[in-house]
Amino acid sequence: MAARGTLLAAAAAxxxxxxxxxxxxxxxxxxxxxxxxxxxxxxxEALPSEIPQDAALSAQxxxxxxxxxxxxxxxSCAEKYLIVSIVEIPSGKVIxxxxxxxxxxxxxxxxxxxxxxEAVLKMVRSFGVAKFGTMASAEVDCKASQGNGCTSAPGVxxxxxxxxxWGATTNTYTFKxxxxxxxxxxxxxxxxxxxxxxxxxxxxxxxxxNIAPVRCDSAKNIGNIGxxxxxxxxKPVYRLSKxxxxxxxxxxxxxxxxxxxxxxxxxVNKGYPLHRLPNGDLSxxxxxxxxxxxxxxxxxxxxxxxYPFAGSYEGAAVNPDYSTAPVPLSENRTEGGFKYRGKFIxxxxxxxxxxxxxxxxx
Amino acid sequence: MPDLxxxxxxxxxxPEGQYAIxxxxxxxxxDSVPGTGEVAATGLFAAGTDGALVITGTxxxxxxxxxxxxxxxxAADDTAWEDVVEDSYTATGTAHVHNVEGRPAGLPDLAWSxxxxxxxxVSVRGRDLGADDGxxxxxxxxxxxxxxxxxxxxxPHARKLSDELGETWRREAADG
Numbered sequence: 001m002a003a004r005g006t007l008l009a010a011a012a013a014x015x016x017x018x019x020x021x022x023x024x025x026x027x028x029x030x031x032x033x034x035x036x037x038x039x040x041x042x043x044x045e046a047l048p049s050e051i052p053q054d055a056a057l058s059a060q061x062x063x064x065x066x067x068x069x070x071x072x073x074x075x076s077c078a079e080k081y082l083i084v085s086i087v088e089i090p091s092g093k094v095i096x097x098x099x100x101x102x103x104x105x106x107x108x109x110x111x112x113x114x115x116x117x118e119a120v121l122k123m124v125r126s127f128g129v130a131k132f133g134t135m136a137s138a139e140v141d142c143k144a145s146q147g148n149g150c151t152s153a154p155g156v157x158x159x160x161x162x163x164x165x166w167g168a169t170t171n172t173y174t175f176k177x178x179x180x181x182x183x184x185x186x187x188x189x190x191x192x193x194x195x196x197x198x199x200x201x202x203x204x205x206x207x208x209x210n211i212a213p214v215r216c217d218s219a220k221n222i223g224n225i226g227x228x229x230x231x232x233x234x235k236p237v238y239r240l241s242k243x244x245x246x247x248x249x250x251x252x253x254x255x256x257x258x259x260x261x262x263x264x265x266x267x268v269n270k271g272y273p274l275h276r277l278p279n280g281d282l283s284x285x286x287x288x289x290x291x292x293x294x295x296x297x298x299x300x301x302x303x304x305x306x307y308p309f310a311g312s313y314e315g316a317a318v319n320p321d322y323s324t325a326p327v328p329l330s331e332n333r334t335e336g337g338f339k340y341r342g343k344f345i346x347x348x349x350x351x352x353x354x355x356x357x358x359x360x361x362x
Numbered sequence: 363m364p365d366l367x368x369x370x371x372x373x374x375x376x377p378e379g380q381y382a383i384x385x386x387x388x389x390x391x392x393d394s395v396p397g398t399g400e401v402a403a404t405g406l407f408a409a410g411t412d413g414a415l416v417i418t419g420t421x422x423x424x425x426x427x428x429x430x431x432x433x434x435x436x437a438a439d440d441t442a443w444e445d446v447v448e449d450s451y452t453a454t455g456t457a458h459v460h461n462v463e464g465r466p467a468g469l470p471d472l473a474w475s476x477x478x479x480x481x482x483x484v485s486v487r488g489r490d491l492g493a494d495d496g497x498x499x500x501x502x503x504x505x506x507x508x509x510x511x512x513x514x515x516x517x518p519h520a521r522k523l524s525d526e527l528g529e530t531w532r533r534e535a536a537d538g
Binding site: 284332334 | 378398402415460461462463465493526
């Protein structure tokens with residue numbers, strides 16, 4: 001209890017020091033002002049050696065990884081450890097430090113121009129005056145965006161206080177970020193954190209970088225579902241199961257084609273993703289090249305299935321390394337239809353020339 | 363005699379050999395489209411609430427499509443068509459023809475008298491030709507006529523089934 005009382009007193013002294021710097025205190029003598037200790041707050045990324053091992057491990061369990069960007073097509077997390085120091089000027093003496101675990105997350109929606117962007121700041125450890133009254137606010141910086149940029153609501157959240165006396169404390173800053181207009185645009189929305197302390201008249205800023213780029217579009221040929229956003233650098237995976245009776249023959253053909261063709265077209269992470277080709281002259285040419293009248297007649301009463309898909313830039317008209325096989329007509333239609341590939345394209349916003357993988361499962 | 367309220371004709375691209383009637387303003391509109399399994403009984407057409415699915419023979423080209431909006435059941439001329447199937451469609455909003463990519467056909471709202479239950483008669487010819495031809499010619503070889511009128515819910519009715527494509531589909535379903 002005695003220790004806590006002392007630290008509280010130190011924080012109060014810091015607050016008084018801030019008060020002394022105000023115009024009301026200008027009448028105080030020069031000597032006395034020099035005696036008043038000024039402080040400065042600083043923030044920087046923690047060195048790997050400064051990150052507690054147990055903290056890094058628990059963070060991994062939560063789906064984020066320190067120093068890395070973890071992303072799927074609709075969510076991402078970038079995690080960093082930050083060190084806040086409160087330094088006495090001009091002595092340079094550190095009178096408080098705090099270690100923050102900072103997570104910067106996105107949650108996108110394939111049928112909305114608004115996504116959720118969230119900064120989660122956890123003060124893991126704190127020492128000295130940093131234990132009391134360390135605060136942080138956050139805002140989304142849309143400057144690194146194309147087109148009309150993006151807008152966030154609210155503009156700024158905080159400052160929120162972190163209390164080190166009760167162990168680790170966490171504050172969450174959740175924004176709704178919107179991509180205006182109809183155009184296809186890329187966003188690189190950063191979350192900027194501003195830390196402050198009552199003892200320091202200045203604030204310190206840190207940008208939680210490393211966020212996965214966001215792409216928003218209003219494409220009509222993915223199901224006419226209006227505007228929505230994805231993380232475009234993550235290639236979506238189209239999965240078909242051989243155990244699904246409705247598409248069994250198609251799934252088996254694709255698996256066979258991925259093995260027997262010169263290149264494993266579409267096979268996940270094998271280096272040859274497919275690129276989506278919307279319906280048009282080229283997709284027709286792909287279809288007609290692979291499934292000629294002769295081939296169709298040979299396969300009757302089954303239908304002609306081709307892989308890579310006619311709806312890909314790897315189709316037969318431009319790529320001689322393709323496969324055809326007779327599959328039941330209903331399976332062929334089902335696979336390409338509203339509940340299967342059509343849905344995949346819609347829900348992942350797979351635009352013209354977007355890359356995707358094709359995975360056949362049991 | 364029922365009245366013809368309106369009619370329109372369009373050329374519709376049918377990637378993946380199918381198109382739907384759905385309510386584009388509805389949340390998750392595509393989820394209401396019947397699955398391909400639901401057209402197995404006729405090999406042509408099935409409808410439900412805010413969704414219908416029509417199977418074409420043409421699988422990466424265009425078909426010719428005409429819609430007719432009627433005040434009541436129009437006279438049927440099944441002799442002019444290869445396959446004719448009727449089913450009930452309940453609209454909670456609008457009902458528009460869309461292909462699998464979501465591109466509208468530029469046809470009017472089929473739920474012309476507002477939300478409610480309609481009878482839809484889908485008449486087709488040239489599906490087998492379309493399946494062979496690919497539908498890339500100047501004039502589509504495959505033609506569809508959709509006639510719509512307000513009517514109480516009734517079971518699906520296959521007025522005429524004769525083309526090879528439909529027969530293949532039905533046989534595959536029967537063979538399971």
